[in-house]
Amino acid sequence: MKSDQALLAAGLALTALAILSSRAEAQEPELRRDVPAPVARECSMIAPNRADSPGVAQDADESARLVTAAREAALLGDLRRASELLERAARLDTSASNVAFLRARALEELGSADEAATEYCRYLRLVPDAPDAEEVRAIVRRIASPIRVGIPDHAVERFYEALALADSGRIVDAELAFSDVVGAAPAWAAPYYNRGVLRVHLDRRDDARADFERLLELEPAAANTEVSDWLERLATPFRPYSPGTAFAIGLLPGAGHFYTDRPVAGAALLAVAGGAVAFGALYTKTEVECLTIPQNGVCPPDQVLSENRERPYLPHAVGVAAVATLFGAIDAARGARRHNEGGRVFGAAARLGPALKVRYARVDVELVQLRF
Helix, strand or coil, X not given: CHHHHHHHHHHHHHHHHHHHHCCCCCCCCCCCCCCCCCECCCHHHCCCCCCCCCCCECCHHHHHHHHHHHHHHHXXXXXHHHHHHXXXXXXXXXXCHHHHHHHHHHHHHHCCHHHHHHHHHHHHHHCCCCCXXXXXXXXXXXXXXXXXXXXXXXXXXXXXHHHHHHHCCCHHHHHHHHHHHHHHCCCCHHHHHHHHHHHHHCCCHHHHHHXXXXXXXXXXXXXXXXXXXXXXXXXXXXXXXXHHXXXXXXXXXXXXXXXXXXXXXXXXXXXHHHHHHHHHHHCCEEEEEECCCCECCECCHHHEEEEEEEXXXXXXXXXXXXXXXXXXXXXXXXHHHHHHHCCCCCCCEEXXXXXXXXXXXXXXXXXXXXXX
């Protein structure tokens, strides 16, 4: 009895191993959530805020008078008035570097850091070789608001909104939100990646492929990741499978897996079922009734009264084969459904984020009812 149970357990274990080993590990792409950190701004990142051309003196004398008045206002502690006078002076003589520097100092003391940085940069454009040029550049890096080059703040906000929509399961809205981010920051790679993942789930294969191709243009290193494999799959025409057909023909050991292009699993399952039946059929136990005492354990042929041959393990072997076949048929049906509904690129499941995991295949067993 124990040997019979061991045989059955071994058959079931081999069946499970055959099915599990056939499944390629599902790729579970997570949406990218990293946002480039802001960097200190240099003058090359700060555009002039004036429409007039630098280096032009419209009324140098009036500009000098305004500078004097501004100095007096500053001495009296009226920095706002001083800044306004210096602004007027700069418009009258855009070639005066001292005006730009003085106004930058006034704006910095007023707390208008970004405007001050702009004026410091105008000063450097007027006198790029000034003795204090390096000191002024350091001031600009210190006071100017950090910036993400090519990524405006509203694009970052929309990026986080898109992630929240995806996490809540609103895939269509999330895809549209990432499109807004792409429009606002076309050189940012992460939104293309995320939108491509979502478009795969929406079965927009051509659009997804375009996003992944753009991603590779922005990040050539991504060609060494799973992105290249996804592109290859997206370029391959999709062939759906019928879960019902996979289950029906899967009642022939391994046939369902061969139908769904999983030949390794099919061959393993066929080996388990066929090997079990072959073992049960080939292992025989013979009982001979002899008319005389057997010689060396062998009854002479002319003394054989009766001969009874049995296959004691055949019922168990057939049971193992039947169980293996049933599990294989179910797995073939699940594999067909995973193939059809599992994103068709990412496999059986796709993880879009820590709060969302979309699963596509399910088998519920209720007594004798199977639902696919």
